[in-house]
Amino acid sequence: MNDYLSRLNAEQREAVETVDGPLLVLAGAGTGKTRVLTTRFAHILLTGRAFPNQVLAVTFTNKAAREMRERVSAILGRPAEGLWLGTFHALCARMLRRHADLVGLSSSFNILDTDDQLRLLKQVMEAGRVDAKRWVPQALMAIIQRWKDRGLTPERVTPAEDTDFADGKARTLYAAYQERLHALNAADFGDLLLYMTEILRGHPDVLAQYHRMFPYILVDEYQDTNLVQYLWLRLLAQAHKNICCVGDDDQSIYSWRGAEVENILRFEKDFPGARIIRLERNYRSTAPILAAASGLIAHNEGRLGKTLRPGGNDADGERVTVVSLWDSDEEARMVGERIESLRRDGHALAEMAVLMRAGFQTRAFEERLITLAIPYRVVGGLRFYERAEIRDAIAYARMLHQPADDLAFERIVNVPRRGVGEQALRAMHERARERQIPLSAAALSLAEEGALRGKVRDAIKELFAGFARWRELLERDGHVVTLATLLDESGYTEMWKQDKSADAPGRLENLKELVRAVADFDTLAGFLDHVSLVMENEESAESDRVGLMTLHAAKGLEFDTVFLPGWEEGLFPSQRTMDESGAKGLEEERRLAYVGLTRARRRAIVSHAANRRIYANWQSSIPSRFIDELPDAQVERSGSAALQRDRMIAAPSFGGAGFGGQFPMVARRPVRTIEAWEQPARPARADAIPVGARVFHQKFGYGTVTAAEDDKLDIAFDKAGAKRVLDRFVERAK
């Protein structure tokens, strides 16, 4: 019966069973953090301490929330329903809908995403006569976000806080922005937390209500919380103090996004008598990998102190490999070859990943893997609801739901093209301001008065006739049918059908997927909430593919084999981070390296290249200091770094704007290695592909060759449209 407890080690069990009172669990990488959290959740329920809806469980990502829900259900042996389990934002949105009036919103408020925010800010800046060329709106957005991260409403921002943006106008602009949001009955992501915290601070009755509702609180990834999130949690936990936070200060890699590791240190102060339990037994990685990671992170100061120890399996395992290479091409080749050889030995591709510092680095590996015909998946990138077509479709849906949604109206009024340009839009804005009416109403009145010219007027009238029809349809046939009809009748689907670009078919697919997804919701409103807070990219089929992703995206994942390329000064640690955040920045970079290494179960291959192509030209770089910080005993170095160093010294060097101009630039074009000379750059192919041939490309699919020049082929792809690609990236189709 206590079966679920028997699967835990002593510390884990303690963390699960210490149910009452504040508890901080410092869980090192791979020490069973999620297991503790989910088991604890289930334990609280199974011991009858609380009903499922009395535990507030908070995560950062939807993925983590989903996972937790599944695992709790698994322990309970039945689907866990009625839980308050979700991201900070989703939970706050849910709460805020009940108290929206307390902050001057109606409960049907819209949640704006980054795109809407930015457009709104631009308008606010324009109205405030701030030159958008001198001061980029993005910078203001970042400032406002940081303020919100710290729980600062415009009134709480002191003049001293007001940075030098637009000569100290940021605070005023922030206030104006909030006013606009109110006028639109909208909140941005930051507002969800900011408002809820304000409400809990200012309304003891509401606070007391939540204290009764949630006798238990669980928090995942605590090291990533920012100040408002912390304040929100503290308010909610204040009465009963049954709060359990799980985190790892060594894996704090989001300070640039407002996260404050200090929240971990503060925990004991705010909750006197808090228990602290350390989970240090790692069940994921081999001893050498753990030792290497520990040795590296030991270079950081101000840690809470944790040492990962091998959990079960004995101390064997391959040492961490450090490979020195001449240039980035060689690095990509090395990684490709090793993946191939592991694959030959029967290792699954899905158990391998290439983790890098920045997104642009994926490209080199993508190209290499395409030539080797190794399937891969790029993790990250655009999320589903960030795609233009999805955002457009959602804007249409929002107009249906709330005709006064100015931002949605502005987005779709000329998509597809209706001839509504800058001028017409300006007239609408003017009218809307004059009469204090929504933009759409202004547009309609202008059209009816004939203030808009023929074509534009007809188009606007037709659009409104459409919306009238679709709203009727919504009443009668429900939201699924309506959305599909709307997309067709508005000409939106047609627009993409006419579009000849390569991604148009994919976009149409996405739109279909969207309509399918709407069917999962009872109401349009429910769907709209989901879409702005939760909707993610459905990962295509669980097929066997190598993962390519940033180190940030890799957090929380694990693989048998992990490749860590690009460990060079300037790139990793990133020069920019060090310039901006100094010693603190460097420590965060080191934690990122630690996160990377601890993703590996059995093998970690670190590499660096002496020369790398950045933008147009070649630059040389020296190995990352993190490589030197790996304990020698755990590391096997290969690729004759010494030789590389000699060459770098021998090469003519000149200063220049490199990575911050710090590093000696060596050869503009690297001297090729002997190995590279032996391999002709372009292997002459006897089987040159003739014009008219049917070919297959890993990324673009099937197509027909329309022209050939040297090794470049012009191909009309069936799905992806016309492209020019190198012949070695395609194979002839049978």
Next chain:
DNA sequence: TCAAGGTCTGTTTTT
């Protein structure tokens, strides 16, 4: 209004 050409600028990302 819109397509074509020119300039600029290059982290990390969730909600």
Next chain:
DNA sequence: CAGACCTTGA
């Protein structure tokens, strides 16, 4: 180099 963004000209 390559994508994003903006200005320009029709």
